[in-house]
Amino acid sequence: MAELTKVSFTNLDKIIYPELGLKKSRVIKYYIEIAPRMLGFLKDRVIVMNRYPDGVDKDGFYEKDAPAGIPPWVETFNRYSKTARRDINHILCNNLDTLIWMANLATLEINTTLSTIDNYDTPDLVFFDIDPEPPCSFDDVIDMALLLKEKLDELNFRSYVKTSGKKGLHVVLPVIKSYNFKQTREFVHQFGKFMARGSDIIVSEFRNSRDPGTIFIDYLQNIRGKTMIAPYSLRAQVRATVSTPLEWKELKKGLRPEEFNIFTVLKRKTDPWEGLLENKQSLEVK
Numbered sequence: 001m002a003e004l005t006k007v008s009f010t011n012l013d014k015i016i017y018p019e020l021g022l023k024k025s026r027v028i029k030y031y032i033e034i035a036p037r038m039l040g041f042l043k044d045r046v047i048v049m050n051r052y053p054d055g056v057d058k059d060g061f062y063e064k065d066a067p068a069g070i071p072p073w074v075e076t077f078n079r080y081s082k083t084a085r086r087d088i089n090h091i092l093c094n095n096l097d098t099l100i101w102m103a104n105l106a107t108l109e110i111n112t113t114l115s116t117i118d119n120y121d122t123p124d125l126v127f128f129d130i131d132p133e134p135p136c137s138f139d140d141v142i143d144m145a146l147l148l149k150e151k152l153d154e155l156n157f158r159s160y161v162k163t164s165g166k167k168g169l170h171v172v173l174p175v176i177k178s179y180n181f182k183q184t185r186e187f188v189h190q191f192g193k194f195m196a197r198g199s200d201i202i203v204s205e206f207r208n209s210r211d212p213g214t215i216f217i218d219y220l221q222n223i224r225g226k227t228m229i230a231p232y233s234l235r236a237q238v239r240a241t242v243s244t245p246l247e248w249k250e251l252k253k254g255l256r257p258e259e260f261n262i263f264t265v266l267k268r269k270t271d272p273w274e275g276l277l278e279n280k281q282s283l284e285v286k
Contacts, residue, residue, distance in 0.1 A: 004032075006073060007100045016055050016106060019238045022262070024106060030234065030262050031103040035096050037271045038232045042099075044116040046077055046090040048227050049102055050109035056236045060108070066091050067105070074098050077117045081225075092117070108234045111227035114184075119177050120224065124280060126184045127228050128171040128191070129164070129218035136201060136215055138167065139253045144202060144215050145169045146251055148195065155285050160276055163257045165235035165243035170228060174280045185222035187283055192217035231273055234262060245273040 012025040031038075052060035066076050066089040075092040093099050093110070102110065114125040128148060132141050145161060148171055152159045160172045175184070192204030195217060202215050209216040221228055229235070229243045237258075244260035 005100045006071065006097045007104055009104055011053075014053075014055070014106075016052060016108070017238065017240045017262075018055055018057050020240055022240060024104070026262070027106070027108065027234065028100060028103040030266070031099050032096070033266050034232045035099055037274075038110075038230065039093070039096065039099065041231055041273070041277065042093045042110070042112055044092060044094065044118060045112045046117065046120075046225070046227075047093050047102070048111040049091065049105065049107040050111060050236065051105055051107050052236050053106040056108070056238060060236055062111075063107075065089055071101065074101060079120065108236045110230045110233040112230045113225065113227055114181075114222065115224065121180060122177045123179065123181055123184050123222065123224075124175055124177050124277070125228075126173040126175055126187060126283070127221050128188055129168065129221055129228070130171065130215060131164075131168040131209070131218050132215045133210060133212055135213055138256060140201065140215060141167070141169050142251050142253060142255060144195075144199075144217075145171060146248075147199075148191070148217075149248060151191070151195065157283075158279055158281060159248075160245065160273055161248060161251065162231055162243055162245040162273070163241075163260055165229060165233070165241040165257060165260070166237065167257065169251075170243070172228075172276070173283075174276050176280045176282055179283060181222055181224045183283070185219050188217070188219035188222055192219055232265065244268075245271060247272045 014024045016024050016027055049063045075094055077090045077092055078087055081088045114123040130141055130145055149159055162170050164170055196202040196204040231245050233243050235241045239258045240262040242260050242265045244265055
């Protein structure tokens with residue numbers, strides 16, 4: 001690997017997924033192989049790294065600010081943070097070397113913003129996070145996602161779905177850069193409220209999001225600077241699951257998120273999210 005990249009590798013034999021016996025070298029290999037499907041989506045989007053240098057059985061940490069001593073070829077985006085009350089030097093992942101560099105830092109989870117740096121206040125993605133609380137099952141989540149697609153289809157919206165890599169599903173609409181985050185957040189919120197009115201288990205308000213046996217249509221990530229897990233990112237789960245783009249027709253009862261993992265995803269022949277960013281649409285109801 002060293003001949004193919006500018007990255008200086010460290011601790012390649014470190015066990016990152018103990019239950020599977022997977023070393024950091026295997027994580028890096030995964031990101032090299034999946035790069036053709038990831039890099040186009042990540043381009044010019046702020047990255048938040050979720051790092052697990054001691055493995056997924058130990059505490060990880062989020063890193064929004066570029067760590068000290070980053071290589072000069074890693075691109076960054078500087079922006080003042082009101083929350084932190086200082087400038088944040090955000091990582092951008094616009095090439096394979098940067099993706100490999102992040103993997104070498106034991107960045108398992110790669111989170112990305114819903115807007116690009118050329119228009120940071122204007123989202124080009126609308127994000128529905130479908131998140132269940134037990135005893136709701138993944139089958140229930142599938143039912144809700146398919147119902148959401150049906151309602152979006154009725155209004156002529158093109159939607160894309162992926163596993164979260166955990167217990168939920170993510171539905172995304174690529175949109176033209178004509179809206180602010182308040183508008184996209186309200187769009188998702190209103191959709192959630194509409195669906196909740198016809199369901200005993202769907203909830204649309206954060207105050208109910210932890211109620212047992214419910215599915216929350218989370219609109220709250222549709223805020224400037226908030227992130228979603230990137231398509232094809234690993235998750236810090238014991239089975240090395242991957243947040244995996246799916247064809248809508250793949251969503252059937254019996255499907256399980258753990259089927260999509262570091263071993264299986266690379267064998268998938270097609271990328272259901274190919275061309276997503278070229279399919280931007282208006283949010284006006286037709």
